[in-house]
Amino acid sequence: MDTRQMQTLVAIDDTGSFAAAARIVNLTASAISQQIQALEAELGASLFDRTKRPPQLNAKGDEVVRAARQMLQIMVETRAAISGGRTGGVLGFGAIRTFSTRLVPEAFSRMRDAHPNLSFNLQVGMSETLMSHVASGRLDAAVVADNVGVSPGLVWTPILSEPLMLVAPAALAGATERQLFRRLPFIRYETQVPLARQIETELSDMGVPVREIAVANTMPSVVGCVIAGLGVAVVPKIALLDAPAGGLYVQPFGGARITRRVGLVRRQISSRSDVLDHMRDALRAQAENLGLDALPAEEAATAPA
Template identity: 65%
Template sequence: MDTRQLQTVVAVADSGSFAGAARIVNLTASAVSQQIQALESELGVLLFDRNKRPPQLNAKGEELVRAARSVLQTMTEARMAISGGRTAGVLKFGAIRTVSMRLVPLAFAGMRSLYADLSFDLTVGMSERLMADVAAGRLDAALVAEHVGVPGTLSWSPVMSEPLVLIAPPDASDRTEVELVRSLPFIRYETDVPLARQIDTELSRLGGSVKEIAVANTMPSVVGMVQAGLGLAIVPKISFLDARPGTLVCRSFCNGAITRRLGLVQRQVSSRSEVLNALRQTMYGVVNELGLDALSPGQPEVAAVSAMTVD
């Protein structure tokens, strides 16, 4: 087994086909196939299900790809250290949508002063899928919402806690939280996560059944509908930090009792540990700058938000 074979099998995983891998590693498709066959012969196992077209990695193949990514990254960093070079390469990072617009870009910018030769590849998605990508080695790490079932191969470190806030059109500034829930139609953020179900439960407790007027699958769309006067919504605080003055009325939802925690998920053993530790520290600073609650490992969650008006 050599690094060229490892690079090839990773290229197949990333491109989805032998032909795609050939373009990445600058070989012919037949040469890629020969390298994979040689690797399978050396390991004594099949790595691909060749009954499918194109052939797909099986469980053993997925396991090898995860190990190959780690080995290749370690070799790259070792080469840099021995030659006296600086940390370089691409940090493959994932983030949920609400933190991908300000928090993560600001953290990347902060990292430039520490690692000038480092570049970034950002993937935006749902927490569950991002964690799967980290576990599979497709991402180095991701900023995701807290999950109960974090796989044993991953670690989750808290970064921030933020309250959920009720937002309403500006002409509703004279109404209380309960009055808003009972009088305005509801704009729902369509996502299948436990927090969404908790919001539904609390809304029912406050005002019985709510009249749903719209559904959207992005936070900017939800906030935009509220600003347009369509109704109210329950959103994380970070989602409306850029709202123009006077376009929203905000109320503490359930007295700030409902929060969500976000954290950095990474593999237990990662060649990127140093860079990821620096990124997490940078994120703490950005979170504080944004007026949110930074959470270092072991720190208890702080859940508090006062009634506020964006004006």
């Protein structure tokens, strides 16, 4: 595999077709096909399912793409090291939605002093999807919830723990948890993510009577519905950082015993280990700055390679 073949293969994976990849690598579609055919001949294996239109990477193709991404990144970092430059390139980073507006961008800002030549590509998504993108090499790392299984070859390191909060209109300040649920209907967070499932499970286990009035698929919209007086909701503490002062009555959900943990998932073997160590530390430092409980690095969930 030469560099151009690797770049072409990665471009096909990123764009989904030979034609779109051709525009990225500045080649004709015919030249793209010739490169891929030469690569397949060299490897002695077909990398694409050509019964589909456009052709799609098969299992062997996915393996080669992962290797190509890693090799290209190593080459970038090696050139920087030899030339005396500081770590540069693009850090592909994923984050679950609630951490994509404050914590992760502010951690990026903290990284700038140590890595001024580094740029960032932030992808927002669900924990399971982000984890699969880290495993495939599409992302270098991601911030994900801890109640998803750690995929083989990855390691999850805790960053912070945060309480879930019960929020109600400010006019109901002083009411107990059960009083709030009896007096007001519930605003549900509807997304297929661990947090939504955790909230539903906790409500069920507590035997709390719930009368649903609204469903929203973003935390800002859930909080907005509460401020508007529609009902009560359960949200993580980070979702309240930008809420208007005095607009809500907030108390710990379940008597402060219900929390969620969030951590950094990365590949066990990565050419960007130093940068990701710095990113982990920046996330912890910014979590403390935002009033969240940063967790020590002593525990990690690791899947077998």
